[in-house]
Amino acid sequence: MEQFWRALSAVASDKAFFDEIAAIAKCVSKPELAVSPEVRATLPTAVQQQFPDLSIQPYFPAIKEMKEKFKYSKDINLSIYETCEINRLFVENPTRGNMDALVDYWNALGDFTGGKTDNPKFMAIIGAMAIDSSARFDFADGNAPISKFGMTLSPGDENDLRQLLASQGAADVRARRFRDESWSGSCGEIADTYDGWIHFNV
Numbered sequence: 431m432e433q434f435w436r437a438l439s440a441v442a443s444d445k446a447f448f449d450e451i452a453a454i455a456k457c458v459s460k461p462e463l464a465v466s467p468e469v470r471a472t473l474p475t476a477v478q479q480q481f482p483d484l485s486i487q488p489y490f491p492a493i494k495e496m497k498e499k500f501k502y503s504k505d506i507n508l509s510i511y512e513t514c515e516i517n518r519l520f521v522e523n524p525t526r527g528n529m530d531a532l533v534d535y536w537n538a539l540g541d542f543t544g545g546k547t548d549n550p551k552f553m554a555i556i557g558a559m560a561i562d563s564s565a566r567f568d569f570a571d572g573n574a575p576i577s578k579f580g581m582t583l584s585p586g587d588e589n590d591l592r593q594l595l596a597s598q599g600a601a602d603v604r605a606r607r608f609r610d611e612s613w614s615g616s617c618g619e620i621a622d623t624y625d626g627w628i629h630f631n632v
Contacts, residue, residue: 435557528611
């Protein structure tokens, strides 16, 4: 996931790159893969809430181009699955409100990000805190150091980031909007699992 977290920060922090990825993103319709309402109704409620619309599939020439763009422009090596997720984030919401919220989240961090965009670990931390509500809450509330998630910051930077991510603060509100407009269901925690967590690897 570290590469995916870095990818989120990469598009959030660089408008020209954001626009390049947005221009590449594309999905195609495959009605033959749709799950009928009758079959969906037989699934457990938690599965129904998170079950994706399989009839919308990534356009693989676009995925190949996007994957190469991240690799050669940002030195980010996304898996096919991760690249398809980035593609979905740009395509699924026609107004790109979710991705605009991601940019707003980055901007809400202000001068804190200055001079750090070339640091892969830093970019991963900022991306992880955007997508993972539970991890962000635990970190901001002082219940978990950043090291709990396998990452490190200097003590000063960790303290500054904790204050910037305070609950209901500008960055937190925008990160919540990004997450809520990008993922359905209750799959809100990526750094740690939780009881009842369901994942679809499709």
